[in-house]
Amino acid sequence: DQQVKQNSPSLSVQEGRISILNCDYTNSMFDYFLWYKKYPAEGPTFLISISSIKDKNEDGRFTVFLNKSAKHLSLHIVPSQPGDSAVYFCAASGGDNFNKFYFGSGTKLNVKP
């Protein structure tokens, strides 16, 4: 049962433009949502997070939006840079074990110079 889904396996954008990565979830008990970034041959690294009490969190060029009614979150990267090219995973947790995260299958972002 895939509780967190990333329906776009890949995304290509031009340097300087906005990248929008999307994620959907099914479990209304999820309280925390995170984005991880993964380069080849490395483990995922934490990027940004949001709790269910907020609908937006910003950190520099990265903004995460949460739409609880739609069970949807998105990551905006503005402006996109070639170094942002990586696989991005969204993850969610909540309920009786907020340490147990469910991950999406990832979206591979390619930022073209």
Add this chain to the structure above:
Amino acid sequence: DSGVTQTPKHLITATGQRVTLRCSPRSGDLSVYWYQQSLDQGLQFLIQYYNGEERAKGNILERFSAQQFPDLHSELNLSSLELGDSALYFCASSRPGQGSGLHGYTFGSGTRLTVV
């Protein structure tokens, strides 16, 4: 370097064999998590340990087992290996209050297991 160390980085073995993957958490972290990433799949939660005790279990096969030792390092044992067990296995760690929700975990760079 994330501070979470996984060994070995690569492992090739035959079907039916048994292997052990090792993880040393970041200094100060008490929780260890194991995840499996198969080809084009997301990370699937296998199991979590906290200070030596099993805390949560995910979709971990009966052929797989894990433990966390007093020095907090953890081992994931995979036995009777099948071709479908070929995957990246990630270990992650967190400290009390940090693994919760908004901070996530710190991942190691993974062990790539190939079963032939």
